[in-house]
Amino acid sequence: MYPLSTYPSPAHQASESIADAMFFCGRSWMAEAWAKTKARVWTYRYNTPNPTSPYYEIPGDVQHAAENWVMFKGVNTGNNGTFEFMSLNSTLTAFSHELFDYWLSFVRSKDPNVHRTNGAPVWAPHTMDRARIVLEDGVEVNGTYVSGCFMETETVREKERCDFIWRMMEKGMN
Numbered sequence: 001m002y003p004l005s006t007y008p009s010p011a012h013q014a015s016e017s018i019a020d021a022m023f024f025c026g027r028s029w030m031a032e033a034w035a036k037t038k039a040r041v042w043t044y045r046y047n048t049p050n051p052t053s054p055y056y057e058i059p060g061d062v063q064h065a066a067e068n069w070v071m072f073k074g075v076n077t078g079n080n081g082t083f084e085f086m087s088l089n090s091t092l093t094a095f096s097h098e099l100f101d102y103w104l105s106f107v108r109s110k111d112p113n114v115h116r117t118n119g120a121p122v123w124a125p126h127t128m129d130r131a132r133i134v135l136e137d138g139v140e141v142n143g144t145y146v147s148g149c150f151m152e153t154e155t156v157r158e159k160e161r162c163d164f165i166w167r168m169m170e171k172g173m174n
Contacts, residue, residue: 001164023064025162028154031126040125042112043132045152048095052076052086067135070096094145095137102135120147130154 007013024045031041050066053076069076073096074087088096098117105115112123123133131153138148 001161019064020158020161021165024158025165027132028130028159028162029166031130032128035126035128040111042106042123043126043130044123045132045134047134047136048092048148050076052084067099070137071099091140091145092137094140095148098138098145098147098149099135117147119145121149121151123149124151130159 002013002017004010004013007016027043031043034041046067047062048066048070049062050069052069053063053066069086070088070092073093074085076084076086078084098120101115101117101120102112102123106112108115116123121133124131126132131151134150134152136148136150138146140146
């Protein structure tokens with residue numbers, strides 16, 4: 001399911017297979033289970049690497065919890081409650097406001113779209129096609145922030161990998 005020939009390095013291959021089993025597949029499985037109860041569910045894929053992370057040397061690889069740096073406006077958490085501050089540039093600061101608006105809108109109204117940032121895309125609910133928003137930093141155009149976020153659906157390849165992991169889990173439980 002993870003042929004090395006499709007990855008730029010063994011580190012990418014290992015990272016993706018572990019992330020699927022630990023994080024990504026669970027997102028879809030839980031969202032589908034909740035959606036079957038008629039609950040409105042929103043899922044996302046965060047796609048902005050943390051350049052201050054020690055794992056940043058794997059280009060294009062966005063580590064688990066990479067969004068914390070942007071969400072906490074430049075604070076990287078460390079061991080035992082320690083932290084290190086690395087300031088955000090203007091684009092990432094605008095992106096952090098966009099993320100806050102989605103999260104706080106959800107808290108205030110149970111819908112991430114009601115109080116979203118002007119110009120931010122509508123975050124469609126998860127459906128059986130596994131729709132999700134990609135939370136990605138935008139760009140500045142003539143001094144104005146333009147969102148980089150967009151909607152996507154889970155790829156066939158991702159679904160096949162998650163189905164494979166599910167079968168392995170079921171086999172292990174029996």
